[in-house]
Amino acid sequence: MPIFNPWDIVKVPFPYTNRPVQQRRPALVVSTGEHLLWVLMITSAENRGWPGDVDVDNLMSAGLPSASVVRTAKIATIEARSAEPLGNLSSAVARSEVARHLRMALAVILAEPLS
Template sequence: MPTFEPWTIIKVPFPYTDRPVRQRRPALVVAAGDIQQDHGLLWVVMITSADNRGWPSDVPISDIVVSGLPAPSVVRTAKIATIEAKEAEAIGRLPEADRETVRRLLLGVLAHATN
């Protein structure tokens, strides 16, 4: 099984919250390391087309070539999931220019969850 790092963009069966279906789609790895080594899991956030209705916490991906994506897309930081690493396939990396915004939004959510 490949080893993944944060900021890797993968293709994976991503679970939906509003229906019992999983669709193979891009996602951003936000945690791997020990969680992958010890449990075979990854924490990921959804990536979706920039053409979809935007959410306040969406982060536009600045370079689709580096990301490996076929069309302009956004990181949907509000949709996080735990997936099995064995189902993931690396396709690219989140451009460095976009990482701080994603990090800030995710840390903000976690800070509110732990208060």
């Protein structure tokens, strides 16, 4: 099984929220565990933008065929064994933007009292 690191771009079976299907699509690794990856969805830049989208600005390094964005609002936990390596998010600016959006989302969650 390949070893993955944060900022790697992989192809994984990403679940849909509105139907019981999965599609293999690119995703950005943001955290790794022994057997699990936390990944953010990567989608075409041609799709309607969402708040928190971050441009992938080096497609060759990322291993992506066309203009794409990291959709920081879509996170999933995936078994590492089902991931295929594609490339990595090499831009320090893009990494910083992704991290900023994740910190903002987690700050909201962590500010909520646990019930």
